[in-house]
Amino acid sequence: MSKKILIIIPAYNEEKNILKTINNIKEYKKIKLDYIVINDGSSDGTRDVLKQSDINFIDLPFNLGIGAAVQTGYRYAYYNGYDIAVQFDGDGQHDINYIDKIVDPIISGDADMVIGSRFIDDTSSFKSTKARQFGINVISGLIKLCSGKKIKDVTSGYRAVNKKIIEVFSNNYPFDFPEPITNYALLKNNFKIKEVGVNMYERVGGQSSISYLKSIYYMFNVCLSIVILNYKKFGGRK
């Protein structure tokens, strides 16, 4: 039986990139994919672009931030009974051709979550800046220290989850720094996480949500959150 797969694409002010991203997904034929775009209260023409091109999208009434926008996608996946949900950036950073690699371990039951990683077997030419790599390494080290398990690309936003995690995320998803925090929380709750090498591109247009100075702030905040998370619950719907 084939699994129902949903791609969640958060978009905030992505009028220049979003169509290209979606066309790439539509042209991909190897496995059957549904997609949902979450327009997170964009102030540019993103909404009009989506509407004119007859794209399946959720139009949030105002800007909620990346975490809450992605969670909207998980809620949608939960309500519509999807088996697998894949997070996919709207800005063209992620490469759709690697989606089978990401989804396969979940279909076979080898993992509950699969992270598309820039730092595994040199698949990706783009590795991010030195400062950010340093931050990623620190967070990755702390997660290893606290959970005993190594995740190399802790901040990767290209990841797939199974039905159980869809349920958990639809109910409980952090609004700030969602990727590293959920990775750690899932490890702590004995979910199986696997990393596979994928290709990522440098951003085509727009601005990354994390600037240089912010990455230090980001690192400290995530580390603090991870420590605090040891004392916090993380579960599905009751």
Place this chain on the structure above:
Amino acid sequence: MLSIKLQIFLTVVTILYFIIVLRAVRKEKMPIKSSVLWFLFGILMIVFILFPKVLVDFASIVGIKTISNLVLFAGVMCLLILSFDLYRIYNMEKKKNIALAQEIGIIKNELSKKK
């Protein structure tokens, strides 16, 4: 110790405070349940104005030298607790607000598919 003049002035201020709280309750701008706290606060003020010795004794027990320091400290602590509580409530409401916005988005999406 407080002079009679100051006692009268503070009493008037406290009575004004009571009137403000009462009006809020009557106009249903504040649930009766939470008004209890604000009334208690006012009653406490009256007690301290009429019997300032209570404060002086208490200050000496906890080792605070002057009564004004005690009052200031107590005031700051009250405000701190209050603002912490408000921040907690704000965050709870923000979460609900976000959940509502997400649901609205999903419902709009479903409606547009039915058209």
